Amino acid sequence: MRYSFLQLLKQGLSGQTGWPPAWRSPEPKRSYDAVIVGGGGHGLAAAYYLARVHGMRRVAVLERGWLGGGNTGRNTTIVRSNYFFPESARIYDFALRLYEGLSKELNFNIMLSQRGVLNLAHSEHDMELMARSVNAMLVNGIAVELLDAKQVRAEVPLLNFGPGARYPIHGGFVQRRGGIARHDAVAWGYARGADSLGVDIIQNCEVTGFRIEGGRVQGIETSRGAIAAGAVGLSVAGHSGVLAGLAGFRLPIQSYALQAMVSEPLKPMLNTVVMSPATGMYVSQSDKGELVFGGGLDLYPSYAQRGNLPVEQTVVAGLLEMFPAFRRLKLLRQWAGIVDVCWDYSPIIGPAPVDGMYLNCGWGTGGFKAIPAGGWLMAHLLATGRHHDISAPFDLSRFTTGRLIDEAAGAAIAH
Amino acid sequence: MLLIPCPWCGPRSEPEFQFGGEPATRPVPAAEVSDAAWGAYLYVRSNEKGPHRELWCHAGGCGQWFLMERDTVTHAVLRTHKPGAAA
Numbered sequence A: 001m002r003y004s005f006l007q008l009l010k011q012g013l014s015g016q017t018g019w020p021p022a023w024r025s026p027e028p029k030r031s032y033d034a035v036i037v038g039g040g041g042h043g044l045a046a047a048y049y050l051a052r053v054h055g056m057r058r059v060a061v062l063e064r065g066w067l068g069g070g071n072t073g074r075n076t077t078i079v080r081s082n083y084f085f086p087e088s089a090r091i092y093d094f095a096l097r098l099y100e101g102l103s104k105e106l107n108f109n110i111m112l113s114q115r116g117v118l119n120l121a122h123s124e125h126d127m128e129l130m131a132r133s134v135n136a137m138l139v140n141g142i143a144v145e146l147l148d149a150k151q152v153r154a155e156v157p158l159l160n161f162g163p164g165a166r167y168p169i170h171g172g173f174v175q176r177r178g179g180i181a182r183h184d185a186v187a188w189g190y191a192r193g194a195d196s197l198g199v200d201i202i203q204n205c206e207v208t209g210f211r212i213e214g215g216r217v218q219g220i221e222t223s224r225g226a227i228a229a230g231a232v233g234l235s236v237a238g239h240s241g242v243l244a245g246l247a248g249f250r251l252p253i254q255s256y257a258l259q260a261m262v263s264e265p266l267k268p269m270l271n272t273v274v275m276s277p278a279t280g281m282y283v284s285q286s287d288k289g290e291l292v293f294g295g296g297l298d299l300y301p302s303y304a305q306r307g308n309l310p311v312e313q314t315v316v317a318g319l320l321e322m323f324p325a326f327r328r329l330k331l332l333r334q335w336a337g338i339v340d341v342c343w344d345y346s347p348i349i350g351p352a353p354v355d356g357m358y359l360n361c362g363w364g365t366g367g368f369k370a371i372p373a374g375g376w377l378m379a380h381l382l383a384t385g386r387h388h389d390i391s392a393p394f395d396l397s398r399f400t401t402g403r404l405i406d407e408a409a410g411a412a413i414a415h
Numbered sequence B: 001m002l003l004i005p006c007p008w009c010g011p012r013s014e015p016e017f018q019f020g021g022e023p024a025t026r027p028v029p030a031a032e033v034s035d036a037a038w039g040a041y042l043y044v045r046s047n048e049k050g051p052h053r054e055l056w057c058h059a060g061g062c063g064q065w066f067l068m069e070r071d072t073v074t075h076a077v078l079r080t081h082k083p084g085a086a087a
């Protein structure tokens, strides 16, 4: 069903009883041309583009839990493309451009709000480094603006400009096209789009092994039986190491908990995304009025989807230092997702060490913004067996050649 | 919050410690190590879901390094011991 104002009116008049499910829940078939493991944003987007761009219809997405129940539904939804290296700017800006047209393309409102992303500098040295980053971004073709303290104050007057500020604000830079989007809507919109093109989306179906013959993947073992597959894509984020283990190889990825939290809802008072690398926090205000905020990774590897107290304290302390007015707010919820961190904070996209198997992982703390691109590039790999030139630099081989794309050094905060 | 038994100081709280990664053994001799082996040494770890061997430093205490076995799912500290002590 196409969603429209007329449809809304019609369904409203009939008591909202006529809406069909947004996607089917089919039984898995015995064989598919392509199977994607992981029903997060990346997996669902790959399935959608496989069907829409490459015309492949015998495609399944296997998700062990529910759609978007991994990091896609746990993230703080910041989208931006202000990266340091040209390879990164290319891939993230490709994603942002797809995001800009996505609500229309999917006929599903992903609530993209390009309210800007403001990064703060807290010393003269920060300002110098920031000017260097801004120059790199401009050379990459990404429009960003360097702001002095007065300009930052005019944009976000609630920030701590008091005489006793522990981290005085010296300036910042902003990407106006950055912002936030609705995470569930991205997963659901791609799922609905893929389903309408014939893709089978299968939830509660855990992948437990692979059938590999002569170095080539032939099929998948799942909690709902064996499935033969022409090509297999892995988009399982924090569980990439576990799935790689099942397929007999290892990855340069470590799994960490990344936490986030929300406050009680407030009237609108923060109209942009603010990131403060020095105090280890970032914040935005959701459409419901809650402050959504987070910071860095928990300090040791984890598969527990909950955050630890020391990092939570750092994040809250950072928030209150930056916004003294938030001191009396109550925390509503706190949670974590298991993120797949590469040493250079860039993703791994490309063929796996097993023929017929492809990787789209290692997005770590910042892969929500990349979902349309990750899906697009994975679809290209699954359909053609070859890299798109945007994904080529992100091949697994960079950990042997040493040609890393070190955004950890380049990009300060990583979400 | 973890309660970590430092083999030298006894149980102390998590913020006193620094995680030092999973131990890896440097391949030698350098001139004969392939790019693949060197890349694996630098970047590839077991990333185990379950019991996991790790190096930790009691940075805010005695400053000593030690080994710890910790469950990455439950975060239970299974045991800690001094480097060199039987693994």
Ligand SMILES: Cc1cc2nc3c(=O)[nH]c(=O)nc-3n(C[C@H](O)[C@H](O)[C@H](O)COP(=O)(O)OP(=O)(O)OC[C@H]3O[C@@H](n4cnc5c(N)ncnc54)[C@H](O)[C@@H]3O)c2cc1C
Binding pocket: A037, A038, A039, A040, A041, A042, A043, A062, A063, A064, A065, A066, A067, A068, A069, A070, A071, A072, A073, A074, A075, A076, A077, A078, A079, A205, A206, A207, A208, A235, A236, A237, A238, A239, A243, A258, A259, A260, A294, A335, A336, A337, A338, A339, A360, A361, A363, A364, A365, A366, A367, A368, A369, A370, A415
């Ligand atoms: C707290 C937090 C804040 C974040 N903030 C931002 C942000 O502001 N901006 C940004 O760009 N990014 C952010 N990220 C990162 C972003 O959420 C992820 O990079 C992105 O969502 C990854 O999408 P994915 O589809 O690859 O993984 P996921 O959404 O995690 O999907 C992977 C799926 O694989 C499934 N799976 C695992 N094992 C199996 C199996 N054996 N069989 C079948 N299915 C399996 C899981 O159940 C899961 O649903 C944040 C992450 C967290 C945790």
Ligand SMILES: [Zn+2]
Binding pocket: B006, B007, B008, B009, B010, B058, B061, B062, B063, B064
């Ligand atoms: Zn000690």
